[in-house]
Amino acid sequence: MGRLVPAVTRAFDILELFLQGDGTLSAPEITRRLGLPRTTTHELVSTLAARHYLVAVPERPGRYRLGVRTYQLGSRYAERLDLAAEGREVARGTAAACGETVRVALLEDAHVIHVATVDSTHAVRMVAAAGRRLPAHCTAAGKMLLAGLPADERDGLLGELLDGLPGELADGRRLIGMTPWSVTDPDALRAALDGIAALGVAVERRESHPDVCCVAAPVRDRSGRVVAALSVSVPVIRWDEAREGELTALAVRGAGELSARLGHRGPVR
Structure with a gap:
């Protein structure tokens, strides 16, 4: 300390x-x-x-x-506690339905932090630690959360990432990637986020880990704001087009259930 x-x-x-x-x-x-x-x-x-x-x-x-500031801090803490507790319950149900790793993530600056996680029951599986922070642009959950932001706020976060790069990387205006498949071109990422916002689902194919694919859907609060993302991660050996469709449906259903628990009414996509 x-x-x-x-x-x-x-x-x-x-x-x-x-x-x-x-x-x-x-x-x-x-x-x-x-x-x-x-x-x-x-x-x-x-x-x-x-x-x-x-x-x-x-x-x-x-x-x-x-004063009011203490109430605001307490409310934010309670909000996250509720989201984490409700998220764990919904993640358990989603994981039981597919046998894969399910996580609920929040956006923290330009990173995602996992507040609830349920690991796969398969021998070969994606193990996710709650509390781990990852670059948002490299993950399905992070891209879903970035896509849910107003354009100016989203661009501000991407600008912070670029400004923080070492000189040779900043000159090329490339984001740092976690794998060779990570999207590091800012313009390409912006275009991808626009598509994600329109579709209501984000897919990650080996962008944060070379052996893992992932799909994520938005979690909305009572105002309709995207406050979290629910994702399903699967080893690439169990990933194909049919499986992607199945997991997308499960992620959307799980995100919808969690959104309803947070007071949202209507579809999440």
């Missing part, structure tokens, strides 16, 4: 005090309970209030309560 920053630790100590009692505190009470200098308390409380982590209580002058 790295060195803890005292000011940040004190700020969290202040926030955690509001979990007690009636949820309101004054600066003198914070000073007394934490043993902080009055000036330090005033500066920390003022900073937290300016960032909307604390808010003054109008009817009780001098007292504070937790």
